[in-house]
Amino acid sequence: MRKNFLFVAILAITMVSMVEAQTVYFNGLGRAIVTNDNLKGLALDPDSLNSIPDTANARKSTGGYTLFDLGVNAQPGENLRASAILRVQNAFGGFYGDGSFLQFRQLRLDGVLNKVVKYEIGDIDLGMTPYTLYNFSEMYHDYEADIFAIRRSIVQYENFNFGNKWRLQGFNANTALKFEKGIEKIGVSAFATRTRRTNFMDLPDRLLVGGQVGLTQSKYFKVGFNYVKFFDVINSVQSPVVKNFNNEVMTGDFRLTYDFADKVETALYGEVGRSQFSYDTANTAVANDDYFYDLGISAKYKPLDIKVFASYRYVGAYFSSPSAQTRRIYDFGTPAVFPEIGNNVSYGRLPILYDRFTDDNIRNQSIQAGLMAYLPQYNAITPYGMATPNRKGLTAGISAGGEEKIYSADVIIDMLSEVSGEGTNSDNNKREFFGAKGGASLSLNKIVGFEKALVLTGGFRYENVSRVDNAIDFSSLLLDAGITAEVIKQFDLMAGYKRLSAKGNEFLSVRDSYNLIVGYQAYQIDAKQDILAFGVRYRFSRNTFFAVQGLWVNYDDNVAKFNNYKINQAFLSYTMVF
Amino acid sequence: MKPNKFLIIRGTSISTGFLGFLFLTVSFFFSACKKPEHFVGKEYKEASSDLSVLYFEADASINNGIDFTTDSVSVNGELSERVTWYVTFRGLSSGAVKKIDGLSQIIDPSEAKWGGDHDPSTLRFFQPGEQVVAELTFLNSSVVRRDTFSIKKIKKFKGDVLFNGFENALGYYSWGNNYLFFNETDPLSNPANPMTFVMDNKLFVEGKQSLSIEGADNDNTYFIGGARTFMPDGGSKYINFQSLNPDSVYFNAYIYGFANYPNTRVSIGVAEDDNTNGIFQPASEDVWEFAVKINWTGWRLVSVKYSDFATSASRENGGSGNKRKELDRIKQITFNILADPAGNKASYLVDFPIITYGEPFDPTK
Numbered sequence: 001m002r003k004n005f006l007f008v009a010i011l012a013i014t015m016v017s018m019v020e021a022q023t024v025y026f027n028g029l030g031r032a033i034v035t036n037d038n039l040k041g042l043a044l045d046p047d048s049l050n051s052i053p054d055t056a057n058a059r060k061s062t063g064g065y066t067l068f069d070l071g072v073n074a075q076p077g078e079n080l081r082a083s084a085i086l087r088v089q090n091a092f093g094g095f096y097g098d099g100s101f102l103q104f105r106q107l108r109l110d111g112v113l114n115k116v117v118k119y120e121i122g123d124i125d126l127g128m129t130p131y132t133l134y135n136f137s138e139m140y141h142d143y144e145a146d147i148f149a150i151r152r153s154i155v156q157y158e159n160f161n162f163g164n165k166w167r168l169q170g171f172n173a174n175t176a177l178k179f180e181k182g183i184e185k186i187g188v189s190a191f192a193t194r195t196r197r198t199n200f201m202d203l204p205d206r207l208l209v210g211g212q213v214g215l216t217q218s219k220y221f222k223v224g225f226n227y228v229k230f231f232d233v234i235n236s237v238q239s240p241v242v243k244n245f246n247n248e249v250m251t252g253d254f255r256l257t258y259d260f261a262d263k264v265e266t267a268l269y270g271e272v273g274r275s276q277f278s279y280d281t282a283n284t285a286v287a288n289d290d291y292f293y294d295l296g297i298s299a300k301y302k303p304l305d306i307k308v309f310a311s312y313r314y315v316g317a318y319f320s321s322p323s324a325q326t327r328r329i330y331d332f333g334t335p336a337v338f339p340e341i342g343n344n345v346s347y348g349r350l351p352i353l354y355d356r357f358t359d360d361n362i363r364n365q366s367i368q369a370g371l372m373a374y375l376p377q378y379n380a381i382t383p384y385g386m387a388t389p390n391r392k393g394l395t396a397g398i399s400a401g402g403e404e405k406i407y408s409a410d411v412i413i414d415m416l417s418e419v420s421g422e423g424t425n426s427d428n429n430k431r432e433f434f435g436a437k438g439g440a441s442l443s444l445n446k447i448v449g450f451e452k453a454l455v456l457t458g459g460f461r462y463e464n465v466s467r468v469d470n471a472i473d474f475s476s477l478l479l480d481a482g483i484t485a486e487v488i489k490q491f492d493l494m495a496g497y498k499r500l501s502a503k504g505n506e507f508l509s510v511r512d513s514y515n516l517i518v519g520y521q522a523y524q525i526d527a528k529q530d531i532l533a534f535g536v537r538y539r540f541s542r543n544t545f546f547a548v549q550g551l552w553v554n555y556d557d558n559v560a561k562f563n564n565y566k567i568n569q570a571f572l573s574y575t576m577v578f
Numbered sequence: 579m580k581p582n583k584f585l586i587i588r589g590t591s592i593s594t595g596f597l598g599f600l601f602l603t604v605s606f607f608f609s610a611c612k613k614p615e616h617f618v619g620k621e622y623k624e625a626s627s628d629l630s631v632l633y634f635e636a637d638a639s640i641n642n643g644i645d646f647t648t649d650s651v652s653v654n655g656e657l658s659e660r661v662t663w664y665v666t667f668r669g670l671s672s673g674a675v676k677k678i679d680g681l682s683q684i685i686d687p688s689e690a691k692w693g694g695d696h697d698p699s700t701l702r703f704f705q706p707g708e709q710v711v712a713e714l715t716f717l718n719s720s721v722v723r724r725d726t727f728s729i730k731k732i733k734k735f736k737g738d739v740l741f742n743g744f745e746n747a748l749g750y751y752s753w754g755n756n757y758l759f760f761n762e763t764d765p766l767s768n769p770a771n772p773m774t775f776v777m778d779n780k781l782f783v784e785g786k787q788s789l790s791i792e793g794a795d796n797d798n799t800y801f802i803g804g805a806r807t808f809m810p811d812g813g814s815k816y817i818n819f820q821s822l823n824p825d826s827v828y829f830n831a832y833i834y835g836f837a838n839y840p841n842t843r844v845s846i847g848v849a850e851d852d853n854t855n856g857i858f859q860p861a862s863e864d865v866w867e868f869a870v871k872i873n874w875t876g877w878r879l880v881s882v883k884y885s886d887f888a889t890s891a892s893r894e895n896g897g898s899g900n901k902r903k904e905l906d907r908i909k910q911i912t913f914n915i916l917a918d919p920a921g922n923k924a925s926y927l928v929d930f931p932i933i934t935y936g937e938p939f940d941p942t943k
Contacts, residue, residue, distance in 0.1 A: 317614060318618070421617035423618075
């Protein structure tokens with residue numbers, strides 16, 4: 001009896017020790033989505049202005065899926081963690097799991113070397129400055145309604161759009177050296193990733209490597225150095241037609257802050273840098289280099305939480321930074337819902353505002369060597385983010401409040417112009433850009449003292465592009481409005497409205513594989529898009545909810561009315577995060 | 579003296595050395611910066627609403643059709659203003675397209691010429707005997723003018739076309755100063771694996787047909803078979819090339835991949851008569867191969883230098899030669915079909931195989 005007791009005790013102690021030495025914990029996400037779409041409009045109507053009615057394409061579609069992302073995290077010691085996210089997904093229409101698939105959505109090892117260097121290997125999220133490595137937002141939506149934000153968050157999750165970082169595969173390491181006097185710390189980080197695998201024929205391996213050195217002198221002064229190199233690995237293929245691409249960006253940034261009487265926080269900040277680009281084939285070599293600078297100043301009055309800021313930037317026409325200039329969305333992609341309209345099957349439906357925050361298919365997850373084509377109604381002034389080449393001018397704004405406050409609001413004005421005219425050799429050859437955007441979010445419940453949430457949001461974005469010679473006159477206006485009302489505990493009524501109108505003409509640049517402009521496409525538009533949505537949401541917890549929405553989408557082309565169409569959608573979603 | 583607030587931070591001063599470092603760093607960034615250009619990109623000018631075409635013609639001297647082996651099409655025109663113009667040549671049978679553009683008021687025939695090549699983006703080659711429409715258009719204008727003519731003979735691209743481009747596949751065809759043989763009833767085949775090859779007149783890039791090769795790797799050996807062109811045995815006749823330098827000789831072909839045949843590998847095999855006895859002996863002589871897994875759908879131009887070919891993996895079939903690339907003793911050139919992974923069906927099309935010298939095939943030249 002005594003021996004049995006000892007055996008059980010030792011066994012129990014051993015098992016407890018094993019568990020404590022190796023911790024395994026789980027997290028994950030489960031989601032179910034059902035959509036039902038209905039297509040209408042003059043584009044289909046036999047009595048429309050279009051003499052050939054659409055008899056080829058469906059008017060209704062139903063779709064959806066259930067998925068479960070299980071995150072397994074194993075921490076065998078305090079210095080190492082291995083994590084994986086395993087996805088099981090079943091599209092609706094599959095029966096008893098038919099059509100299900102299993103895939104690894106994420107694999108990562110991370111840890112600490114010698115308590116000094118943190119590292120990550122595998123699927124990692126990386127970001128630096130807006131001019132070096134940055135995944136900029138596809139379109140202004142700071143004050144869009146919650147009902148649309150739910151849809152956008154799904155698309156962002158599916159495409160690994162976590163903040164402004166790029167999801168890459170490779171290695172990242174960082175460390176910080178702390179000092180006792182003079183300098184607070186120096187942070188060093190470096191990464192190496194592969195963005196394209198060779199096809200062993202005519203496409204070499206393409207790598208993105210880089211790093212940062214940041215010096216924090218104190219809370220008043222910081223300076224940093226950033227470097228990114230995006231290049232093809234020469235000789236990873238033996239092919240006479242291979243093009244060897246190489247792009248390097250080096251920048252320095254700084255920030256000086258100072259508080260006046262503990263009430264006014266001022267800051268002087270900026271970034272300056274240059275890029276070098278070369279692209280060689282057997283017969284051709286193209287090389288360009290250029291520079292940029294972006295200097296700003298801000299002042300924040302702390303008691304009222306009001307901040308004013310202004311900056312001036314110059315980005316040269318040949319400034320090339322693919323990891324900062326790559327777009328998240330293919331403006332000329334093929335949407336998943338009703339991809340074609342019209343009997344002419346070569347006329348695919350271009351993605352509209354509705355597709356941009358609901359459709360996974362048109363999202364881009366990889367860094368592109370060249371500047372991607374874009375449509376100006378969605379972003380005419382900075383289609384490639386802050387690092388958009390060939391821009392100079394002033395940006396200024398004012399903001400107040402914050403996320404946890406009763407209100408938050410801001411207005412930002414852009415007054416920019418081109419550095420060099422595009423294709424136009426005359427005195428009035430530069431485009432002028434004017435942009436204004438802003439909005440407000442108001443938690444009415446906090447003002448009137450309600451327990452339940454009542455939030456109003458409203459935003460706008462206006463853009464205008466003009467040029468005298470080879471005349472351009474293009475403007476677009478985006479409006480956002482929304483309301484979320486918690487009518488009973490954890491149960492919200494939601495409504496939202498979006499409107500995008502665009503009118504005018506532009507000339508879209510056609511670029512070759514060397515990023516040089518080789519032609520132009522005249523572009524004309526006079527169209528508006530409206531999205532109206534109503535829905536309800538029951539929140540089981542902060543990240544677990546069930547939502548039902550109805551959306552009414554309208555596309556009106558004022559010039560070619562036979563292109564007009566409507567999409568009505570019913571959308572159900574259950575999301576669980578644990 | 580009261581310290582300057584902006585330079586004294588937490589009781590320490592920013593050293594002048596550090597400021598000097600910052601100054602040098604910033605100076606470095608701007609040191610080699612050039613003055614921005616007045617404009618970037620290709621210059622263009624859009625048409626005004628008053629634009630008119632005073633005259634437009636695609637070579638009035640063409641009566642019986644243009645012979646691109648000796649001549650080129652010249653475009654002649656006069657406009658009411660200096661404007662960006664485009665002339666698009668479109669083959670009405672082939673669908674091939676060639677676009678030229680300019681910025682001028684006079685379309686100068688000495689500069690606006692077309693030598694019979696095509697835009698690579700459309701893949702298709704122009705065909706002999708087909709009608710071509712030359713269409714004059716302008717940036718941001720609906721003004722259009724057209725002229726038509728026919729092609730008597732298509733452009734002869736630099737290089738030597740193998741298999742006669744699969745247009746007249748059976749029997750002998752000219753090759754430089756020689757004649758090569760291609761017998762579609764005598765393929766190179768693995769007896770265990772069924773293989774068919776036929777001419778396909780629905781999917782092609784050049785001419786009116788391509789070669790379709792299809793088979794199944796029933797014996798799990800990867801190799802299914804191939805189509806070969808060769809010099810007959812005996813004598814001292816070899817497939818002659820314009821260069822004997824393996825770094826200068828390029829094998830090019832358009833390969834079509836099918837989405838429903840994802841396990842297809844194509845290889846180009848070149849058999850050498852190492853001992854120059856007039857006969858290729860597979861057990862003791864070289865076969866040099868270049869193989870590529872077809873991981874695309876549609877047509878794709880594949881180009882490879884002879885120096886990048888690898889020795890055959892089979893010791894019994896071309897893997898036991900002298901291991902030297904000798905272009906002066908080539909007996910056979912083969913398009914093979916393999917399964918990858920083994921044991922699968924495979925299929926692809928091949929069109930316009932051409933040997934070029936000095937550079938890969940460029941359809942714009």
